[in-house]
Amino acid sequence: MRTNRQTGSKWRASGGLSACATMLAALAASTLLISTAGWAGDADPLRLCADPTNLPFSSDIPSQPGFYLEIGQALSQQIGRPVTYDWYKSYFGKRTVRVTLLGRQCDAMIGLPLSSDFMGPAVIFSKKITTEAYALVSLKTLTLSGIDDLRGKRVAVQYQTTPQNLLAERDDIAKVTVLTPDEGMAALAQGKADVAFVWGPVAGWLNKTAYDGRFQVQPVEGAGLSWDAAIGFARTSTELRDQIDAALPKLEGRIAELAAKYGLPSEPPIKLGAASAPIRLAALGNPIPIVRQSTAAATVTTVAETGASDPKAEVVVLGKEIFNGTCAHCHGPDAVQAERRIDLRRLQTRYGEDMRDKFWTTVHEGRPSKGMPAWKEVFTDDQFESIYAFLLTVQSSETAN
Incomplete structure (x- = not known):
């Protein structure tokens, strides 16, 4: 929807914490000011909405701020403003956006889905900063170019995600249901699965930090499997949005460096077909779209x-x-x-x-x-x-x- 302190997130958990415990960790809402030394005294800060425990995207650890926050720091340098953070857990989804960004607690939120369907027109967006996607993770000796290559294999797949919906249609693929990317990667490492079909950014981060690059992490594309991410602003912040848009082309090289630093998948995506799924908050390291389920085990009044x-x-x-x-x-x-x-x-x-x-x-x-x-x-x-x-x-x- 975590890892390390959440290395992977909300979605998230790791470091021995369960996905549920991590998701329901205490809400942090304090604002932290990054060093303002060297900035003009009258420069207004660039206030970023940020999750304190959502690596590889964001973190309140100064030595490891995360992909999004390092982009924010680079942008603040470009536009000549110091940066501050308004910390708030991203697993509240759109509520997070309403409380922080639309509540004027911050000026920008990095990593929102670049889609007019996402809280428009209340939220406006910058140009694309990256593409995020689910990924197929496996040993480097395994060749994967499409869903048919999963036939006869055990696939660790995240519960209630588009990948699970996709694999549910295939009786020739054995499914190993997991709650988080962390669990999927662990199942792969322990030989309980041949492939993990999990949230790509977290899988890449885990592969880099916990598994020493042992696996190949191949992003996929298809309906509900990938989307472009951008920086979101309140609709009245067009001037700031335009400022950021003007600065982004100068940071393309830096953004690529940061993607590599945090292990984000960079291989060409594998094209898969899938049914559409609801867009969730992209900042969520482990998005968990809601999928309706029924049960025959109990008589329940719906x-x-x-x-x-x-x-x-x-x-x-x-x-x-x-x-x-x-x-x-x-x-x-x-x-x-x-x-x-x-x-x-x-x-x-x-x-x-x-x-x-x-x-x-x-x-x-x-x-x-x-x-x-x-x-x-x-x-x-x-x-x-x-x-x-x-x-x-x-x-x-x-x-x-």
């Missing part, structure tokens, strides 16, 4: 069954949207989750009349020992009410069996 005429339907739909955008990383899309301990369809079975109180306490205060942070500074009580209303629609005693 949101659709509330009916359009139900006055509570709108609240339920809003709660479902918030849940899938924030909570589904651990608890499953639409709350469909096979692990009993985090299966929120069992709340009523577990807590009975205390269900509401338990929900309210947990989302407000968190459960730090279990890897869940407090969300009271992120969502309003009305939003919590909508999430609760949605969860009421999916309660099922049969999931407890």
